[in-house]
Amino acid sequence: AQKITQTQPGMFVQEKEAVTLDCTYDTSDQSYGLFWYKQPSSGEMIFLIYQGSYDEQNATEGRYSLNFQKARKSANLVISASQLGDSAMYFCAMREGQNTGNQFYFGTGTSLTVIP
Amino acid sequence: GAVVSQHPSWVICKSGTSVKIECRSLDFQATTMFWYRQFPKQSLMLMATSNEGSKATYEQGVEKDKFLINHASLTLSTLTVTSAHPEDSSFYICSARTLIERYNEQFFGPGTRLTVL
Numbered sequence: 001a002q003k004i005t006q007t008q009p010g011m012f013v014q015e016k017e018a019v020t021l022d023c024t025y026d027t028s029d030q031s032y033g034l035f036w037y038k039q040p041s042s043g044e045m046i047f048l049i050y051q052g053s054y055d056e057q058n059a060t061e062g063r064y065s066l067n068f069q070k071a072r073k074s075a076n077l078v079i080s081a082s083q084l085g086d087s088a089m090y091f092c093a094m095r096e097g098q099n100t101g102n103q104f105y106f107g108t109g110t111s112l113t114v115i116p
Numbered sequence: 117g118a119v120v121s122q123h124p125s126w127v128i129c130k131s132g133t134s135v136k137i138e139c140r141s142l143d144f145q146a147t148t149m150f151w152y153r154q155f156p157k158q159s160l161m162l163m164a165t166s167n168e169g170s171k172a173t174y175e176q177g178v179e180k181d182k183f184l185i186n187h188a189s190l191t192l193s194t195l196t197v198t199s200a201h202p203e204d205s206s207f208y209i210c211s212a213r214t215l216i217e218r219y220n221e222q223f224f225g226p227g228t229r230l231t232v233l
Contacts, residue, residue: 035221043207045160045224091159101148101213104222106159 001026004092006107013082014115020067021077021110023092029053031098034075036066039089039109048090051075082114118144118214122225129200130233137195137228139210145190146212150222151183154207166193200232 005024013019025034036048051059051066059066067076079086092107119142129135139149147168152160164174164185172185182204184196193212197204207229211222 037224043209043227043229045209045211045227047221047223050221101165103150103162103165104211108159111157 002107003027003105004094004107006092006110008110009108010111010113012113012115013079015084016081018078018080019082019112021079021090021092021112023075023077023107025073025075025092025094027073027094027096029096031096033095034066034068035093035095035104036064036075036077037091037093038086039091041088045091049077079112084114084116087112087114118142118212118223120146120210120212120223120225122208122210122228124228125226126229126231128231128233131201132199135197135200135230137197137208137210137230139193139195139212139225141191141212141214141223144212144214146193146214147190148213149187149193150211150213151185151193151195152209152211154209154227156207160209163195197230200230202232205230205232 032053034051038046049059049061049064049066051068058068063080065078089109089111091109093104095102121140123138149166151163154160162175163178164172166172166185166187168187168190174180187193207227209227211224
């Protein structure tokens with residue numbers, strides 16, 4: 001089974017609107033970390049937000065928030081007030097266990113296009 | 117935040133030649149570095165995990181003799197693609213783990229785009 005599933009290959013959003021990018025995960029570990037990265041056309045992977053499995057509050061970082069629903073094993077990324085510069089690929093990732101050296105499992109990504 | 121560099125950022129080579137890609141952690145010590153490859157419009161696929169001073173751990177299906185990884189210091193790991201062929205053309209990205217406690221994420225380099233003619 002896939003560790004990380006992103007079901008939206010492509011998404012469009014109007015500038016200044018909010019958009020939700022879906023991510024579900026599969027693990028039997030109690031301790032894990034969930035991450036979102038942005039990859040613009042230049043190729044660099046830009047860290048956006050992190051949610052630990054024991055964190056009770058949803059993570060927020062500026063215009064990014066993570067809608068963490070543990071029972072449903074989902075970790076959706078919400079981008080508020082979309083900007084043209086938000087157009088990029090977005091990857092959800094998971095690290096199992098507490099060791100920060102453990103490998104990441106990446107989803108297939110969602111291509112977000114912000115329309116002026 | 118922690119900075120990871122890669123060199124070169126892009127390279128074009130002839131089939132049969134070898135190419136070395138460097139991954140450096142600029143402002144922190146990285147005990148573990150990871151090498152990924154990414155084909156166009158696809159996700160990152162982990163190739164190997166590189167630990168300083170020891171042999172790299174390769175993922176299933178990745179040829180050890182073709183993709184040589186050396187992690188000789190706490191700030192440098194290298195990936196050498198030996199006898200490169202056109203099917204090796206891809207985007208190669210490294211990432212590094214830092215022991216700084218407040219950081220959970222891996223820090224990624226900017227990637228190297230390899231084109232084999």
